[in-house]
Amino acid sequence: MRYDDPDERRRQFETIALPCMRALYNTALRLTADAHDAEDGVQETYLRAFRTFDNFTPGTNAKAWLFTILYSVVINRHRRARREEGPWPVEELEARYRLLVEPPEGDLAEVEPSSVPLSTEVEAALRAVPEVFRTAVILVDVQELSYEEAARTLGCPIGTVQSRLFRGRRLLFAALAEYARRAGFLRSVQP
Amino acid sequence: MTESDAHPGDALQLLLDERLTPERRASVEAHLLGCARCHRELDALRRVRMAVRERLPDHEVPPALSARVAAALAQDPVTTADRSSRLVRLRWVAALGLSAAAVAVLAIALTRSGGRDPIAQAAHDFSGLESGRIALQVETADPQALARYFHGRIPFAVRVFDFGGMGYRLRGGGVHRIAGRAGALFAYEDAAGQWVVCQMFPGTLSELAIGVGAEEREHDGIRFRIYRSAGLTLVFWQEGSILCVLAADGDVEAAIQLAYAKAE
Numbered sequence: 372m373r374y375d376d377p378d379e380r381r382r383q384f385e386t387i388a389l390p391c392m393r394a395l396y397n398t399a400l401r402l403t404a405d406a407h408d409a410e411d412g413v414q415e416t417y418l419r420a421f422r423t424f425d426n427f428t429p430g431t432n433a434k435a436w437l438f439t440i441l442y443s444v445v446i447n448r449h450r451r452a453r454r455e456e457g458p459w460p461v462e463e464l465e466a467r468y469r470l471l472v473e474p475p476e477g478d479l480a481e482v483e484p485s486s487v488p489l490s491t492e493v494e495a496a497l498r499a500v501p502e503v504f505r506t507a508v509i510l511v512d513v514q515e516l517s518y519e520e521a522a523r524t525l526g527c528p529i530g531t532v533q534s535r536l537f538r539g540r541r542l543l544f545a546a547l548a549e550y551a552r553r554a555g556f557l558r559s560v561q562p
Numbered sequence: 563m564t565e566s567d568a569h570p571g572d573a574l575q576l577l578l579d580e581r582l583t584p585e586r587r588a589s590v591e592a593h594l595l596g597c598a599r600c601h602r603e604l605d606a607l608r609r610v611r612m613a614v615r616e617r618l619p620d621h622e623v624p625p626a627l628s629a630r631v632a633a634a635l636a637q638d639p640v641t642t643a644d645r646s647s648r649l650v651r652l653r654w655v656a657a658l659g660l661s662a663a664a665v666a667v668l669a670i671a672l673t674r675s676g677g678r679d680p681i682a683q684a685a686h687d688f689s690g691l692e693s694g695r696i697a698l699q700v701e702t703a704d705p706q707a708l709a710r711y712f713h714g715r716i717p718f719a720v721r722v723f724d725f726g727g728m729g730y731r732l733r734g735g736g737v738h739r740i741a742g743r744a745g746a747l748f749a750y751e752d753a754a755g756q757w758v759v760c761q762m763f764p765g766t767l768s769e770l771a772i773g774v775g776a777e778e779r780e781h782d783g784i785r786f787r788i789y790r791s792a793g794l795t796l797v798f799w800q801e802g803s804i805l806c807v808l809a810a811d812g813d814v815e816a817a818i819q820l821a822y823a824k825a826e
Contacts, residue, residue, distance in 0.1 A: 378739055388695065391624075393620070399622060410630070413627060491619070493614060493617045494619060497618070511579075515612055533576070537572040540607050540610045544606045544609065
């Protein structure tokens, strides 16, 4: 939508985009694992969004639009900067997950129903999931975007979002279980 | 086909996210009746989704980030570009037959008001802040901290009023454009949730229209222009080359007294 009055354009942008700052910051923080990188990413996202605000269609999901820009800004910059490694190799988490859903005969290793994970454990477990899968979990489960909106944000087919999300959730479950095991809620299950 | 091949796999996730057709859903649910493994897998997916949705901490935006974003937007060249294109549109108006004098008057009016009357915009800003439609860039209860924030971001000295003795606590503020001019905005709230919003920006009392509902008063040698509309009171006064406005709803005289107390 084209705005003739720059003050009105700015006001409209602030009204639509600024309320999303908390969601953007939290997402950037989880994608970069660094507060400074997250702040830089959010600032750059707002600048790019402001410059392309005429392309935004009023009434559509502003958060999804901003996430598309954030993903482009933060992920590309972060990937260039460094390759992060989680505390556990993906293969180890996947083997652990298989044992949890399909334990050896007579060894029902389940998380106790009362073992609600601490928020810090969920944060740490999410960080243990590789970025490509973590992003799908963040967009769909944390920010509650639809598969279609997440696909537009990531610039990939819906089927890719679906498979990344599935793998991300499995890895996250295995990482959460590892924290539960360490806290004594789960018997040791070695892959 | 082995038993493993028959497991629905990621269709369990689609069941959880309610994305299956009724036929596929019935098929997966039938499989679940006889498969403990898939039961555990569906339970695992449900647990992890719940953990992420309900247990993940929600971090506050650092005040410095809000300020950085506001400052970056205020300085972005896109605003300059928009203003240039507005001048182009004015030239088109001229080309379409308006007299040169009429164009000049219109251009002067736009330059002076920035496209919006300061009175209307002060009222608009008040309702925007009160309703949460407009976010404060910096949230602080410390007037000195907010004054330090404005230093270097606003091209004039900003005096953040302290209404603590009158029962109003500072909520925060930010750099804000009013009538096309960069100014300082700060907001207060009392225990009953009543807001007071103050703004300082370059301007003069003489640019404000004297219409219905306007009133002139003088207090301690300072002239005040007061506007009342729909329960909202706006009190304007001049401090050097800066125009100040205090906006408040509720008791009109209380709002005027607040302005009297802070005007210099």
